[in-house]
Amino acid sequence: MKLRDDAKKEAKLSGLESDFAVYRKLRNRVVSEVRKAKTCFYREKLDSCSGNPKQTWNTINSLLGRRHTVSPACVLTNEKLLSKPRDIAEHFAGFYEDKVTTLRSSMDQANDVPVYPGHTQRLRIGLTEQFTFQTVSGKDVHKVLSRLPDGKAPGKDDLDNKLLKMSAGAVAEPIAYIINLSFKTAKFPTRWKHAKVVPIPKDTSKPLSGTNSRPVSLLPACGKVCEILASEQIVSYLSQSGLQSEAQHAYRKYHDEWLHSMDNGMMTAVVLLDYSAAFDLVDHGRLLNKLSSCGFSEETVGWVQSYLSN
Template sequence: KKVRDTKVQFEVKLATSVKDNKKSFYKYINNKRRGKENLHSLMDSEGNIVNRDEEKAEVLNTYFASVFTRKTGGPQGNWPLELVDRDRKPNSLPVFQEEIVSDLLSHLDPHKSMGPDGIHPRVMRELAEELAKPLSIIFQQSRLTGEVPDDWKLANITPIHKKGCKADPGNYRPVSLTSVPGRVMEQIILCAITQQLQDGQGIRPSQHGFRRGRSCLTNLISFYDQVTHLVDEGKAVDVVYLDFSKAFDTVSHNILLEKLAAHGLDRGTLCW
């Protein structure tokens, strides 16, 4: 916030002193108007270098699509009915309360990107009170039926370079910019599922990734403590490091659904 306020003060100062210092004013404006750097030339599957934007988009699309396998799971609703244990009553997730939806809407970052539907987070933030009730009804109905609106399934894909040769499409990570209303519902469902798994001890204490209050640092501290304890006892310590390539892209969706069903999640949530 302090950085943003300082930036605003700087811009106001530039604007008020434009008559005395036009050079600095227009230099700042020109820097702001500079477009983003174009995507680097890419190499297609046949080893050819492509430079046109349409060709580069097709190369990245082909590569990103090739990462997914049939094992990741079929279309929505294609998973077997027996995933839900009929002898076990599923735990119902909390309803989408209007107050919770309103709070999330009022805290949306107006500087975040919007999805393909063109709904800007600033608009939803300004209309939080008016949108909270209809959205809570839509969210609840969507979860109960397990149906996701088509607009929420669409995304604008932005390729982010990770490391290595920029011509290699395999060195780019796709970032999906989805619909803002869909993201709000995802937050509520994620929070409820996470809480349910933690209460049911579905998440092991040894897991540090993707958990609030934990990080690589806490993981290393725990690991270091165990290693030093064993060394102090005069025992040998062997460490095996494993790295699964494209793990998040190729993980079986059916396996994940089976695990969630085993922890009592209802069918509507699993379909969603």
């Protein structure tokens, strides 16, 4: 490496192509030697775990830089100190469930509608086609896998984005098969619904508690791939059918009209509202009825219903 660095300095000083050629040759040699050393290191690490699956996976996780989520050692609630992991988990689970239940009970249910498929009202006026999921290919899955961000914590299956991206060439087709089977049978894979819920503190200067935390659900990466592919088809249909309001700006690409107004030097006022547990409070019956009225096929609505169910 010292020879490489010296050659680089000399090439920069002289500016001669011959000196740069010497530098590039030494640089490539260093890169090659480093790769060989890494390969030898990884092989020795894995060989030392031969016959011990648990140690093998621990070594792989260590080499990939995976970190296990550290659970809080103790939580103070109602003047009671919880130290057992199970008690802490049950405390947070109960708090989050009670929060949603309380919010739902406070909502006005006077205009509630029957759960799908009891509601018969339809709003298909002007719709010329019915939406149903199209078959996805291994290439589609591979494309989504390549876009997954690195460094995200894995779900309960411990398959993180980095590992799936590295093995995309081998797993894209099997994942596509499962997704297509899911669309065809109108059933979202149960295991892809299982999540690790991690309480993240809102204010790190205060003790972790139910009120001073927000739940983050770590879902399986394969389930996220399925969600992305389903979402792309749904959004495309809604956009092409003119079913999205022009006044809707959230969760839409290239539709920030107020940002365009600001870019054009116009005075722009924006009111942002934050609903507590907004997604948890979506009425599933109304949502399914709305999808049906927007031309979604019975199979597609059934798939969404399966996705939303526990």
